[in-house]
Amino acid sequence: MMQVKTLNYIVLMMSVLLASCSVVVKDSMVVSPSKQVDDNNLKQLTEVHGYSPQWLVTATGKKVYALSRKVEGQTTTLLVLHGNALNMSLQPWFGVLESLATTEFNILAIDYQGYGLSDGEASFSNMLSDTQLAITALSKNEEIYVYGLSLGSVMATSIAKDDRVAGLIIEGGITNVAEMVDLYRSRNLFGGLVNIELDNKLKFDNISMIKGISKPVLVIHGEKDSNIPFSMGKALYLASSNTMSSFYPVAEGGHCDTFIKDEKSYLSRIKQFIESVSVEENIHISLKSTM
Template sequence: MSLTGRELCRLLCCPPCPGHIAAKLAFIPPDPTYSVMPDETGNKYILHLTERAEWQYSEREQQRLEVFLVRTSRGNRVSCMYVKCNSETPASKYTILFSHGNAVDLGQMSSFYVGLSARLGVNIFSYDYSGYGASGGSPTEKNIYADIEAAFQALRQKYAVSPEHIILYGQSIGTVPTIDLARKFECAAVVLHSPLLSGLRVAFPDTKRTWFFDVFPSIEKIPKVTSPVLVIHGTEDEVIDFSHGLAIYEQCPRAVEPLWVEGAGHNDIELYSQYVDRLRQFIHVELPN
């Protein structure tokens, strides 16, 4: 979709509220697929998955998932999930802080996290955005920045994981809070899976600059990220055009060899064998071990 003269005039004369852009372009919380309840002691939380979570493993593996709630700087309580690396696999010293994509919650992602943890030999820590799953509040741009920072601090304090052992991983809309956090804290590495340049650039592909009313301006923040960055994008992405990933990659000060998945769309990159192969290479060979 091109930005016509009339549309440009309307945007400049009567710019939309950033929150409205964010809501229209990004936030589609699904019906919750899980709940987080305190146990009998009140000191620990128990995860209850619904059938919509499509859990693929045994009850024993589900019990390995630790869940709890943290309060953000904006007053919302958000759900967190910790997946410990399978004891049968040599545990990596790295933990992935995973910011998932849109229209899913921790319940739907839990099986994927367990499988990815086992295949990569790392721990995975994730959280739900405000208004998603069992997290309170509503999804806004400011809230998701507060959400990831609360999760990051919880990972450091509860599990004593230092930044040099944390890999920030963002997928789709999850790349927005990931990049925002990565510009503030240098970590072991950053993985950007199908990143977007900014909200307006998704809605209006011909947009060449960042307007004051734009949301998710990742293209303005990525040059400030000092950690090694791996960019992953499908060449046939129908939601966030491949050009976004390419431009993000070109602006990364410490970009490593990217993974361009030929023929992949927005939601199927994980099905390609090179996806896990590239992540393994990056984590276990290219990063210090």
């Protein structure tokens, strides 16, 4: 399976960084989308697993490709936000959607601008705005669980304060931009010699975002993740003060491959998290209505 490289700008910039003592990193430099679409995989999702193609339109008229799966009578929705590289028709994002299709939840997943069939130019800021577009497309009565994978974890926390969001699921997530820069420096021989200046649009902090919300978080992280350190996943979990938050370490897991490396437990852990939070939410609503 193709290894996903979260925050691929770290890799893409290496040649630039090594050739210069200073570099300004813009938000268009951090993305590594693919316009290559696997038609067979896409057909598998739409014709076998019940996803329906949907187009979301940005304020500037760009079309964002989405896949929607509806379950009759269901008001709980998983909003799936994949990571930096590739697109929904390619692994591992295809495998995630294929596995989630066996659940009883509604699902909405998107390819950000510049990814797959979506219009527009790929950039970090467009990923954020497309995420807002996606949650706006969901109806007001839906209970939403945002599933952010890899760099998608930043997209997930960016909309976590929406009243409809009951909880977050983060897999292979990252902590903050400062630690990602430190990670780059530690992994590259001349990393410490380079002065890295970041576009303001790139400044994110998942730790602070999670600390700032009271909602439960399920953090999934592979213990053998060679892309994003396991310690980052643990830190995201520890940042949450909600007693219903849980940490799901995957012993043989790499980067965002839980759906195949721990196939037996993957879906049950996600279902258990959503169902337990939903029960708590319903109890809270019932108590509130009697006050």
